[in-house]
Amino acid sequence: MDHNTGDPLRDLAQSTHDFFVRFGVTPELASCIKNFEEEVKELIESAKIGTDKTHIAEEAADVMVTAIGVCFASGVDIEKIVEQVYAVVAKNDAKTHDTHVFADGKIRRRTPKN
Numbered sequence: 001m002d003h004n005t006g007d008p009l010r011d012l013a014q015s016t017h018d019f020f021v022r023f024g025v026t027p028e029l030a031s032c033i034k035n036f037e038e039e040v041k042e043l044i045e046s047a048k049i050g051t052d053k054t055h056i057a058e059e060a061a062d063v064m065v066t067a068i069g070v071c072f073a074s075g076v077d078i079e080k081i082v083e084q085v086y087a088v089v090a091k092n093d094a095k096t097h098d099t100h101v102f103a104d105g106k107i108r109r110r111t112p113k114n
């Protein structure tokens with residue numbers, strides 16, 4: 001199957017799905033979470049070292065693929081993941097200097113939501 005359609009998120013999700021199917025694996029939540037946690041640690045370690053940008057990106061991709069595994073193990077399908085990625089994009093795009101401010105290392109809402 002072609003996993004290079006120019007849509008990296010769908011390609012990664014489809015590749016992950018096909019990978020599980022190819023090995024006859026039904027994603028199981030506990031092991032998917034364990035794999036995800038391991039990859040998050042590896043990403044943090046590589047970013048703290050900070051010298052090998054390709055390795056940092058590789059670890060970020062590992063985080064993404066294992067996050068997709070957690071979603072599959074939780075019954076979340078590819079289209080729901082894509083839908084929510086675009087929801088985050090829309091939320092981020094809607095944030096402006098009028099609505100948000102950078103404070104304490106994080107971009108935060110200017111006034112608490114009521």
Ligand SMILES: [Mg+2]
Pocket residue numbers: 039042058059062
């Ligand atoms: Mg890794």
